[in-house]
Structures are given as structure tokens and as C-alpha cells.
Amino acid sequence: MILGTTATARADTELLTATIEAAVRRLDPADGRPERVDRDGPFDRDLWGLLAGEVGVCALAVPEDRGGLGASFQDVAAVLTLLGAELSRVPCLSAVLATGALADCPATPATDEYLAGITAGTLIVTTVVPVPSGDTQFQVERVGGDLVLSGTESFVVDGDIADVVLVPAAGADCSVGLYAVSADTLTRTRMTVTDGTRVMSTITADRVPAVLLDPHPSIRRLQDRALVALACDGLGVATRTLDDAVAYANGRVQFGRVIGGFQAVKHRLAEVAVAVELAKSAVAHAVWAVDEGTDHDLSEAAAIAAIACGEAACRATAENVQVHGGIGFTWEHTAHLFYRRALSNDVLWGSGDQHAQRLYQLAVDGPTRVSPDAVSSPTAAPTSLPHSNTAAW
Structure with a gap:
């Protein structure tokens, strides 16, 4: 979980996430979720009405002078991470991206109207x-x-x-x-x-x-913020599935021992834990870059977070399926939902190779403006920088 740095900020963020977590688990508990996803589809309108209309999650990212709460991106990241961990079927990711894009635009009646609608939870942008x-x-x-x-x-x-x-x-x-x-x-x-x-x-x-x-938006900043927001979602997926796998391994008994005591299981989960810790550090740095860093800082941090969280989420969800054994492969279990979310996140706004190439180009050019076309140049970087082991699954 990404939390504020001061004791007061941490307490406020923990209260916020606890409130959201209670709402999510009341309306969309893990038990029976695969059935609800299959029946109702990828949008939970009732949950969104509660989170957006009553809890006010959309108002967090809206600047205070534009009618919102003006929360830091640390709080926004904490919410995105939590919703990723709960696999919540709500358009919070879209709301965060739209809010950032609109807040960067010149203030006009149109932008003010859209921000007001997002804040109130009456408009999906x-x-x-x-x-x-x-x-x-x-x-x-x-x-x-x-x-x-x-x-x-x-x-x-x-x-x-x-x-x-x-x-x-x-x-x-x-x-x-x-x-x-x-x-x-x-x-x-x-x-x-x-x-x-x-x-x-x-x-x-x-x-x-x-x-x-x-007329002159920063497309690069829009892309980078999207990657950071998606990385927060991926971190939530990775963290939750690691916790689920560890809990199951510590309770499942085979041959008279809990399977978590077997070296093969223990080492695999230890590797996942390392990947998740790296992802947490990458996301913490990216969140700082959104609030306080330069455009160059944000581009570097977004690429690193995308690579780290893509790796962590894919590895954690795949191992979660394996640790759960036969039950982990069934449609009734939630493991496959997390695995599929991780696979989707890993390529949604660019592959790991593309992010690595972008990072390479940023390192070569230094803190100057880099053309977005650089990542498509055959000389920009090595053609393949592996970042995921999902092919083995």
C-alpha cells in the first residue's frame, strides 16, 4: 500500500482506504466474484455509485481550486492500489487519467463542467x-x-x-x-x-x-501518468495474490506438513516477494515524480514502474495459481481473474520492451525533451529486454 510519509498523512490515508475497502467488500466480496463477473460483466454500477457518489473517490484528484479535494497523488495511488487488490470493476482509473488531463488544460467552462461532473460522481470521463x-x-x-x-x-x-x-x-x-x-x-x-x-x-x-x-497538451505527461496509475493497479494485484498464496501455503497440508514448509514452494514465493518489494519502491518513486518531479523524472519513473509492476503482477498471479494447485485452475476461484488482469495490464499502454527502450533513450539523452518517436527507432535500444516470465505459463 502506498501511504503518506508523515504520521498524520498515513493516518488519513489509512482511514480513507479502510472506508473504501469496507464498501468494496460489502458490495463485491471475494466469495462468488467469478460468478458475478461472468453474470454482470466488467462494470459494477452499484459499487461505482457508492464510491463515486457517496465516498467521493473521484474528487480526490480534482484540484481544490477546481472544486475537488486536492489530495496528493499519494492518496490517489493508495486508492488505485486498493481497487487493484480488490479487482474492483469501477472506472476509477479512467477518472484519475481524465482528471489529470483536464486539470492541465486552461480553465474554460467546458473543463470546469467536466471536472464538476467527475467530482460529483455523475459523469464518467x-x-x-x-x-x-x-x-x-x-x-x-x-x-x-x-x-x-x-x-x-x-x-x-x-x-x-x-x-x-x-x-x-x-x-x-x-x-x-x-x-x-x-x-x-x-x-x-x-x-x-x-x-x-x-x-x-x-x-x-x-x-x-x-x-x-x-491546443498544446503534453502527450508524454498524459502517457506517463497513465502508466503510473496502471502500475498502482498492478501493485495491488501483485500484493494481494502474494498474500493469498502465502496464506494458502501456510494452511494447506500435504504429506503431514503445510506446503509452505516445502523448499520448492518457499523459494518460489520468496522470489515473488522480492519482485513485489521492487515494485513497491518503483511505484513510490513514480508517485513522488507525479507530485514533485520534473517531466524527465516522471518519464523515467513511469517506465521503471511499468516494468517492475508488470513483472511483479505477472509472476505473483502465475505463482498464486500454481500454489493453489487444482483449485487454483478452476473457474470458481478468483486466481484466474487476477492472472488475467495482470496479463492485460502488462501490455495495455505499451509492452515491457517498449518501456525499457524508452528508459534507455531517456538515459542516453539525459534530462532533455525526448521525442516520443524515439522509442520506435530501431537504433533507440536493444530490440528485446526481457521483463516477464509469463511465457513459461
Whole structure:
């Protein structure tokens, strides 16, 4: 769990996460979760209504001068980590990304309206996160006095349950701006994906009305914050599955001994514990970079956190299945849900190799602005830097 550094901050964060944890476990307990996921799909509307409307999780990341609580990213990270550990089917990740993007935009009636809706929990806003190269699949043009947007993108988180979609799009001069599009003007198709606990969609815009929010957004910062938020989710997955595996290993008896006493099991879980501790350190550094670091600090920290948490979550969830033995492979157990979330997170906004290449380029260039296209250059870095052992599973 990522907590504040002072005693008061830690106490406040612990109270916040305890409140959210109690709400989640009351409405979506682990027992029977696979059945509910299979029956109800990847969006728990009742839980979201409670967390967003009553607990106010969406207001955390909204700046105080824009009507929110103005919490630090440490608190936001703690919530994301907890929701990852609980595999909560709510669009909190989308809310965090949208809030950060909107807060960076110039204050306008449109941005204030969207932030107010997010704060109140009445508006679901998602963001199209560009591919690692920074290229956008959307174009915008002016028709008369209006802006219209066209393009298509897949793997948009919460795309078909959102009310508003934030879209980076290229204009006639090839510069990329950030635009808001009403979701009901888009063609949205829910995708069938590995992770059954998160909404993934393909969205298509065919000359739909768009509102310009920022003519010169920092696409790199948008991508980096997305990676940090996703790393927090992955850390929650890794931590919870390690705890589950250890608890099971300490209670399951075979040949007259608990299986946790067998060297093979003990060593495998020790390796997972090391990976999880590294992921915790990486996320703590990335959270600091969001609040206090430079853009270069954030880019480095985001890449490191993405690699570390991808490795930790994939390893922890795979070992959790193995330690649980026969029951771990069944549909009724939650182990496969965590495993599938880890696999999805590991490639959602770039693979481990792409993050490693980005990190390499940042190290070579130093604390200067690096073109997003650098990661796609064949000379940017070695072609493969292994970061996960999931192929063995």
C-alpha cells in the first residue's frame, strides 16, 4: 500500500482506504466474484455509485481550486492500489487519467463542467491514451465554425460506459490538441478481452462535433501518468495474490506438513516477494515524480514502474495459481481473474520492451525533451529486454 510519509498523512490515508475497502467488500466480496463477473460483466454500477457518489473517490484528484479535494497523488495511488487488490470493476482509473488531463488544460467552462461532473460522481470521463510512439489515430478539421473529429481506436478503457471521451487528435497543421467528444456521438463496441474485470472498447468517430480543451497538451505527461496509475493497479494485484498464496501455503497440508514448509514452494514465493518489494519502491518513486518531479523524472519513473509492476503482477498471479494447485485452475476461484488482469495490464499502454527502450533513450539523452518517436527507432535500444516470465505459463 502506498501511504503518506508523515504520521498524520498515513493516518488519513489509512482511514480513507479502510472506508473504501469496507464498501468494496460489502458490495463485491471475494466469495462468488467469478460468478458475478461472468453474470454482470466488467462494470459494477452499484459499487461505482457508492464510491463515486457517496465516498467521493473521484474528487480526490480534482484540484481544490477546481472544486475537488486536492489530495496528493499519494492518496490517489493508495486508492488505485486498493481497487487493484480488490479487482474492483469501477472506472476509477479512467477518472484519475481524465482528471489529470483536464486539470492541465486552461480553465474554460467546458473543463470546469467536466471536472464538476467527475467530482460529483455523475459523469464518467475516459481518455484515449496514445500508443507509446505518441501517434494519434484521430484527426480534427474545421467545418464552418465547428470542429469535427474522425478516427478509430481500440482498447479504450471504459470507452462504452463513458459519458465524455477525451481524445488527442491531429489538426491540419499536424499539431496534436486535446478534444472532448460526447460519447453518444461515437460508435462504441465493447471488446471481448482477456481481462473480464475491466471494460475495453473500440470507439469510432465519423466527423463528430468536438470541443478543443487544450491546443498544446503534453502527450508524454498524459502517457506517463497513465502508466503510473496502471502500475498502482498492478501493485495491488501483485500484493494481494502474494498474500493469498502465502496464506494458502501456510494452511494447506500435504504429506503431514503445510506446503509452505516445502523448499520448492518457499523459494518460489520468496522470489515473488522480492519482485513485489521492487515494485513497491518503483511505484513510490513514480508517485513522488507525479507530485514533485520534473517531466524527465516522471518519464523515467513511469517506465521503471511499468516494468517492475508488470513483472511483479505477472509472476505473483502465475505463482498464486500454481500454489493453489487444482483449485487454483478452476473457474470458481478468483486466481484466474487476477492472472488475467495482470496479463492485460502488462501490455495495455505499451509492452515491457517498449518501456525499457524508452528508459534507455531517456538515459542516453539525459534530462532533455525526448521525442516520443524515439522509442520506435530501431537504433533507440536493444530490440528485446526481457521483463516477464509469463511465457513459461
